[in-house]
Amino acid sequence: MKTLLLLIPFYVLPLLVQSDVVLTVLIFTFVLSILAIGFNIVFGGAGQLTMFHAAAFGIGGYVTFLSMLRFGISFWLGFGVAVLVVVVTSIVIGWICFKFRLKEFYFAVVTLAFAELCRLVALNWNSVTNGTLGMLVLEKPTVWLPGTGIVKIEQTVPWYFLTLVCLTGILIFSALLMRSWIGRNFSAIRLNEDLAQTLGIDTFRYKLLAFTISNVVAAFAGALFGFYTGYIDPAYLSVTQSLDAIAMVLLGGVSTILGPVVGALVLTSLPHLIELPAELRVAVYGTILILVILLMPRGIVGLVSGLLRGRFNAA
Amino acid sequence: MQVVIGQILNGIILGSLYGIIALGVTMTFGITGIVNFALGEFMMIGAYATWYFSDQAMLPFPVAVMLGVVLAAVAGLVADQVLFRFTRNNLVNGLLVSIGLISVMESGALLLFTTTPKSMDAVVAGSLSLGAITLPRMKVVVFLLLVAVIGLTWLGLSRAWLGRATRAYAQNPEAAMLMGVPTKLLQTGVVVYSCALAGFGGGLYASLFSLEPSLGGLFILKGVEAAILAGVGNLLGALAGGVILGVTESVGSLYLPSAFRDAYGLVFLVAILLFRPAGLFGSQR
Numbered sequence: 001m002k003t004l005l006l007l008i009p010f011y012v013l014p015l016l017v018q019s020d021v022v023l024t025v026l027i028f029t030f031v032l033s034i035l036a037i038g039f040n041i042v043f044g045g046a047g048q049l050t051m052f053h054a055a056a057f058g059i060g061g062y063v064t065f066l067s068m069l070r071f072g073i074s075f076w077l078g079f080g081v082a083v084l085v086v087v088v089t090s091i092v093i094g095w096i097c098f099k100f101r102l103k104e105f106y107f108a109v110v111t112l113a114f115a116e117l118c119r120l121v122a123l124n125w126n127s128v129t130n131g132t133l134g135m136l137v138l139e140k141p142t143v144w145l146p147g148t149g150i151v152k153i154e155q156t157v158p159w160y161f162l163t164l165v166c167l168t169g170i171l172i173f174s175a176l177l178m179r180s181w182i183g184r185n186f187s188a189i190r191l192n193e194d195l196a197q198t199l200g201i202d203t204f205r206y207k208l209l210a211f212t213i214s215n216v217v218a219a220f221a222g223a224l225f226g227f228y229t230g231y232i233d234p235a236y237l238s239v240t241q242s243l244d245a246i247a248m249v250l251l252g253g254v255s256t257i258l259g260p261v262v263g264a265l266v267l268t269s270l271p272h273l274i275e276l277p278a279e280l281r282v283a284v285y286g287t288i289l290i291l292v293i294l295l296m297p298r299g300i301v302g303l304v305s306g307l308l309r310g311r312f313n314a315a
Numbered sequence: 316m317q318v319v320i321g322q323i324l325n326g327i328i329l330g331s332l333y334g335i336i337a338l339g340v341t342m343t344f345g346i347t348g349i350v351n352f353a354l355g356e357f358m359m360i361g362a363y364a365t366w367y368f369s370d371q372a373m374l375p376f377p378v379a380v381m382l383g384v385v386l387a388a389v390a391g392l393v394a395d396q397v398l399f400r401f402t403r404n405n406l407v408n409g410l411l412v413s414i415g416l417i418s419v420m421e422s423g424a425l426l427l428f429t430t431t432p433k434s435m436d437a438v439v440a441g442s443l444s445l446g447a448i449t450l451p452r453m454k455v456v457v458f459l460l461l462v463a464v465i466g467l468t469w470l471g472l473s474r475a476w477l478g479r480a481t482r483a484y485a486q487n488p489e490a491a492m493l494m495g496v497p498t499k500l501l502q503t504g505v506v507v508y509s510c511a512l513a514g515f516g517g518g519l520y521a522s523l524f525s526l527e528p529s530l531g532g533l534f535i536l537k538g539v540e541a542a543i544l545a546g547v548g549n550l551l552g553a554l555a556g557g558v559i560l561g562v563t564e565s566v567g568s569l570y571l572p573s574a575f576r577d578a579y580g581l582v583f584l585v586a587i588l589l590f591r592p593a594g595l596f597g598s599q600r
Contacts, residue, residue, distance in 0.1 A: 049407055100589050104406050105350055109539060110588060113581040124574040239532075243414060250411065279425040286418025293408050293415070294401050 003258050004171055010164055014157055021272070023160050029261075029268045030163035031224045034170050036248040036260030038217030041174060043246075044255035045183060046210035047190030049108045051242050052093065053218040055115035056086050058122060058237030060219025061226030062129060065137050075141035079223050086219040089118075090212040098207045103193075112239070119237035134233025137226055159228055166224065167261070170217060175257045177213070186210050190255075218245075240282070247289045253299025262300050317447045322565040328454045330561020331461040335516040336538025337545065337553035338465055339509030345485045345548050346505040349402055349409025353394070354513045355535030356420040361387040361514030362530065363428060365521040370435040380518035387514020388507050395506040403502065417532060424528035434525035457519045462554065464515060469550045481505070485548070540584045546594020555596065560584075 014023065039053045063082035067073060073081075093114050102110055122129050129135070140152050143162065153162050177183050185206045188196040197203050226232040235241070244267070252263025267288070271281050296303060336354055343351045361383035369379035394416060402409040442451045472478035484491040484501055492498050520530070541560045545552030560580045567579035587595060 049410070096585070096589065102588065105410065106543070106588060108410065109543065110585055112536075113585055116581060117578055120575055120578050124572070243418070246411065246414075279422040282418045283422035286415040286422070289415035289418070290398060290412050293411050294398070297408075 004168070004175065006258065007164075007168055007171070014160055020156050023156050025269050025272055027156070027159050027163050027228060029265045030160075030167040031221050031228065032245070032248065032268055033167055033261040033264040034224070035218050035221035035245045036252070036264050037170055037174050038214045038221065039245045040249045040254065040260045041177070041186075041217065042210045042214035044249065044259070045178060045186040045190065045214075046207055047186075047193075048207060048211065049104060050211065050214065051108050051112035051239070052090075052115045052211075052215065053245055054239070054241035055118040055237045056090070056215035056218040057222035057225070057241060057245075058232075058234070059086055059089065059118065060222030061232045061236055062122060062222075063219075064223040065135065065139070065226055065232055066128065068139055075139070075223075075227065079220065082219050082223060083216055086215050087212055090215040091208065094208040094211040098204050098211075112242075115237060115239070115242065119234055122234040122237055129234070132234065134231055134235075137230045137232060139227070141227055163224060163228070166220070170220070171257065171261070174217075178257065182206070182209070187255075243289075244285065247285050247292075249299075250292050251288055251299055253301030253303075256299065256301040256305075259299050259301045266300070319566065319569065321448050321450075322569050323562055324448070324450055325454075326562035326565030327558050328458045328561070329565065330541075330558035331458050331465075331554065332516050332520055332557070333534070333537040333541045333560055334465060334554035334557025335461050335512050336534050337541035337557050338468060338550060339512045340535075340538050340542040341545075341547055341550060341553050342468075342505050343509045344542075346481060347399065347409075347502050348404035349399065349406060350413070350539065351399070351506065351509065352410060352413035352535055352539070353416040353420065353531075354413075354509060354538060355531030355533070356417055357387045357391055357510040357531075358513040358517035358520070358534055359420070359424060359526075359528065359531035360390055361517030362521040362526050363424065363433070363517075364514075365518035366433050366435055366526055369438075369521075370433070376438045376522065380515065383518040383521075384511050384514045387517065388511035391507045391510025392503070394510070395503050399506055400503075417535075421528055421531065428526075428528060430527060432525035432527050435521060438522050451523075453522055457523060460519060461516065464512065465551070465554045468512070472550060537580065540580055544584055544587055544595055546596050549594065549596050552594065552596040556594075559595075 010026070013026070017023070035053065035057055038056070039050070042048050042050050042053075060079070060082045063085045064075065064078040067081040068075060068078040071078075071081075093111065097107055097110055123131060125131075140154050141162070142150050142152050143158075144150050151158070153159055178186070185196070185201050188199070188201055189203050189206055193203055222236060226236070248263035248267050249260050250263070251266060252261065253259030267285065270284065276284065292299065298306065336358060339354050340350060343349065343354070361380075364383035364386045365376075365379045367379075368374045368382050369376050372379075374382070398412050398416065399409065402412050437451075437453055439453045439456055442449045443455060444450075472481055480491065480496045480501065483494065484496055484498060488498060516534075520526075537557070537560060541556035542553055543556075544560060545556030560583070563579050563583050564576055568576040571579070
């Protein structure tokens, strides 16, 4: 929990830095962090290599916006509809995968297959999703603030604080979840599934729970992302989007609380620090993924905390 | 009816291309314990190399394909020694490393060849006609070549010493090592051979279809699907799995919306995994 204090500087940052570029990069970092945290709950928590989180991200964006458009409801109610859709899809897909004991590679392939099915639906259901062209999102989320009443989030600074608060909330939630008995059961499944089962943990139920929670968190990131960029298209559900989140989690540190945020920060700001053509950007992601797995399996957070512990022990 | 038969034949030919990737996937998994998801990219190397040597450098087609195979094999050797050597028997790490490799190789192809599709002139012109069905000769040649290569691989692995060693290793690595099987060499050999197979498939693909840098990503998915469909570890099944997948897609897109072409194979695969987890031809435990 103490590690969360590291977020405090971000709350005062807008007072010191007025640059729109810096704040925009940070907004993207916060939103993608939420997606990465979602992936970390199921992979870093329960050890299941899912490829469905990009689909949940996309569903979050599409369903939130479409239900706002069709039913004339607010962003948050629209997101509620998205949560409902994501929970139902996650339970169906998770039930199929876990009931038939699909593990590791098979689980990855089948979740990838379902994610592709979702992407094909978004791509081809022209009358609803507008196909490859995607949709422009002109609506903005509203927030009730004490004193001022309902405020529309439009400018960079309000978006900055909205996404930062959301990220903080999700971080606290994931930290509490991982520390609770639920989180401990997830870890038991990750470390040795057969043993966990022997000890009386209902592995099916906990894997399903981890998968569902993770997808809801990813959907939240998708809704924020869609409304911030003002544009939703089928690329949200692509394999590349999944891989980006995986790279963030691995770079930052699997199974750590802050890992996804650190990874998202590095990978989101990297293209802005070094000028790169789009093709090379993908290559850089791939190279980072390979190097991290081979050389730094515990990620940045794992490495740093290892170093700190070493220093304390020496002293 | 003729349309259906035509689509079935097209599916079989496309399916044999899936089959050669599936064969590589199955072999690599049996011996090194990882799934080389980047195999499609080695196919892309073979395809672009064949296109370059045949269409740009004006070499004869068979020579171009051989060069493509060699290039893919060399790339496979480098990838094995630099990357895959460190992820043996670690499925998740192997998966993630090969996924990283896909991004790197695909962007490399984008930079070198851009997104403009590349296609070459027909190598064997003309077409066969059986009644009302016409089939380009080149497609028949490609199909026969692929079946021959897959069959020879199966023969080699089931008859020769190498095959016995390979199967012994797959059954019990330590015992095989004690019996004098050079396991490290075997693992590297299998990775390189599967990359060469993928390169061969790519070279033949180049003679039929136009090339885009993303072709590898598509084919590895089909290859993995075909391998799982047949049951991982089954060499001849890989070909059958590929053909079944190809036919399902071709015939499926005839009767159902063709936009969901890629989905039919996936639905089929999920059904197989649920009801016959060891694959269509795998032995049930």
